[in-house]
Amino acid sequence: MRIKFDKKPVLLAAAALALTATLSVGSAMAYFTAHSEASGAVQLNIGFTETEVEETVDGDGKHVVINNIGDYDCFVRVKVFSVIDVDYKPTGSWRDGGDGYWYYDSVLPAGGSTEELLVTFEYPKNTEEDKKEEFNIIVVQECTPVVYDAEGNGIADWNRVITSDSTD
Amino acid sequence: MKKNKKSFPLKPVLLLSASALLLLGSTIGSTRAALTYYSENYSVQVNMPSIGVTLMENGKEISSKNYTDSGEWAETKGELLSDMLGKDGKLTPGKKYEEKLSVKNSGNIDTFVRVIITKSWQDEAGKATDLSPELIELNLTGNGWEQAKVASSPERLVLYYTQALPAGETTPELSDTIRIDNKIAEMVTKQVSPDGKTIQYVYDYNGYTFHLDAEVNAVQTNNAKDAIKSAWGVDVNVSSDETSISLQ
Numbered sequence: 001m002r003i004k005f006d007k008k009p010v011l012l013a014a015a016a017l018a019l020t021a022t023l024s025v026g027s028a029m030a031y032f033t034a035h036s037e038a039s040g041a042v043q044l045n046i047g048f049t050e051t052e053v054e055e056t057v058d059g060d061g062k063h064v065v066i067n068n069i070g071d072y073d074c075f076v077r078v079k080v081f082s083v084i085d086v087d088y089k090p091t092g093s094w095r096d097g098g099d100g101y102w103y104y105d106s107v108l109p110a111g112g113s114t115e116e117l118l119v120t121f122e123y124p125k126n127t128e129e130d131k132k133e134e135f136n137i138i139v140v141q142e143c144t145p146v147v148y149d150a151e152g153n154g155i156a157d158w159n160r161v162i163t164s165d166s167t168d
Numbered sequence: 169m170k171k172n173k174k175s176f177p178l179k180p181v182l183l184l185s186a187s188a189l190l191l192l193g194s195t196i197g198s199t200r201a202a203l204t205y206y207s208e209n210y211s212v213q214v215n216m217p218s219i220g221v222t223l224m225e226n227g228k229e230i231s232s233k234n235y236t237d238s239g240e241w242a243e244t245k246g247e248l249l250s251d252m253l254g255k256d257g258k259l260t261p262g263k264k265y266e267e268k269l270s271v272k273n274s275g276n277i278d279t280f281v282r283v284i285i286t287k288s289w290q291d292e293a294g295k296a297t298d299l300s301p302e303l304i305e306l307n308l309t310g311n312g313w314e315q316a317k318v319a320s321s322p323e324r325l326v327l328y329y330t331q332a333l334p335a336g337e338t339t340p341e342l343s344d345t346i347r348i349d350n351k352i353a354e355m356v357t358k359q360v361s362p363d364g365k366t367i368q369y370v371y372d373y374n375g376y377t378f379h380l381d382a383e384v385n386a387v388q389t390n391n392a393k394d395a396i397k398s399a400w401g402v403d404v405n406v407s408s409d410e411t412s413i414s415l416q
């Protein structure tokens with residue numbers, strides 16, 4: 001004679017076993033743990049600034065001021081080309097680099113202006129006609145972005161400078 | 169016809185009464201027992217150990233998760249780097265900014281803790297995988313913190329504090345400064361105007377955002393080896409007094 005298994009009790013027993021097993025696993029993993037997290041972000045806003053030279057000439061000589069008309073801080077330097085001998089009367093942070101350039105040692109902030117570099121000259125004393133001759137004193141200015149060294153000091157790296165320039 | 173008078177059998181009635189009394193008594197007993205049981209349980213719950221962990225940045229609490237006496241998690245979530253730039257407001261490549269990260273044990277049991285830091289660049293479209301996370305330099309102090317070299321990468325740092333952190337205490341700072349490498353200023357693209365007269369350079373990284381994510385994990389010191397394996401999935405060596413760990 002064939003014995004018939006009733007499915008219901010068997011299923012119930014299986015479910016009970018499964019539940020018991022789950023309970024055991026749960027207790028084995030019950031270690032105290034906690035976690036927390038946070039995020040943050042900062043946008044990088046770097047770029048090349050633009051500078052322009054402001055020159056006025058009077059009886060004292062040529063007054064040179066560099067204006068930072070861009071959006072970023074920079075360092076600036078100037079070089080003067082002239083057919084006659086010139087001399088310099090610096091004020092503030094202007095310094096003779098000894099390489100033909102005059103360097104402004106302070107950071108020139110966006111929207112700021114340097115102190116004045118006065119370029120003095122004497123007219124050639126040869127003849128009366130010489131005085132009437134026109135001559136140019138050309139000021140070339142360059143800028144470089146402010147970079148920081150490991151200690152956080154702002155430095156001008158003129159060897160690595162990449163300037164915006166124009167052939168106009 | 170005379171009706172037969174039914175006599176109650178005394179014995180079963182007495183037995184029934186006795187059993188009812190016993191049953192009543194047993195019920196009261198169990199009720200008392202139940203009351204006693206709950207009372208003990210309550211007194212135990214007052215002293216329930218609770219775990220908690222808080223991420224600190226420059227001495228300030230940023231995010232935390234603590235298990236409370238009421239049996240619920242209390243969580244706070246803040247933002248990293250929010251005070252990084254200060255009044256100036258401009259991020260300058262090469263300049264070091266203060267970024268002192270540490271972990272506080274804000275629970276009432278001793279714990280072992282670890283921190284997972286992720287660095288990445290993102291633009292408006294999302295994560296920028298072509299930009300190197302190595303340019304984001306988080307200076308690690310190593311002060312009691314050990315970096316899991318195998319689990320770490322240029323983008324991800326996994327740091328374990330090797331001492332047990334007592335309840336209420338804060339670890340030494342795992343980092344002190346954050347800095348964007350100066351090399352970023354060398355990565356420029358030359359742009360020539362259509363008429364060929366004007367040449368301009370633009371920074372490749374300008375407008376990108378660097379992200380710093382920190383996740384801090386805490387686990388009980390009791391049975392630490394198994395607890396750490398279970399919670400973090402890593403094998404560590406634990407000192408016999410369960411006050412320090414070392415990575416395998």
